[in-house]
Amino acid sequence: MKRASLYTYYRIEPGRREELRAAVDALFTAAAQAYGVQGRWMRRKDDPGTYLEVYADVENVDALAAFVRRECERVRFARLLADGGARHDEIFVDAD
Numbered sequence: 001m002k003r004a005s006l007y008t009y010y011r012i013e014p015g016r017r018e019e020l021r022a023a024v025d026a027l028f029t030a031a032a033q034a035y036g037v038q039g040r041w042m043r044r045k046d047d048p049g050t051y052l053e054v055y056a057d058v059e060n061v062d063a064l065a066a067f068v069r070r071e072c073e074r075v076r077f078a079r080l081l082a083d084g085g086a087r088h089d090e091i092f093v094d095a096d
Helices: 017-035 061-074
Strands: 004-011 040-043 050-058 088-092
Touching (some): 004 061, 017 040, 017 061, 050 061, 061 088
Antiparallel strands (some): 040 050
């Protein structure tokens, strides 16, 4: 199976960044323990309410994506998102 990277973006409720940081840290810790991958957290340069999680070079990216979704449910991640917001997953592989 070809290695791939998972990119997940979302918008957050204003003023919830600190709570979000704790939830993202919990996701990253769980992903590192279960899959040996360290997540990276980013914010859109021109929109301080849009965030991105990156899980790069993963052997079984579909399993990781399902795991992260379950962890998000466990930590009630959706409560931190902007009204009507959702997490959006994109999976990329090397072009070569």
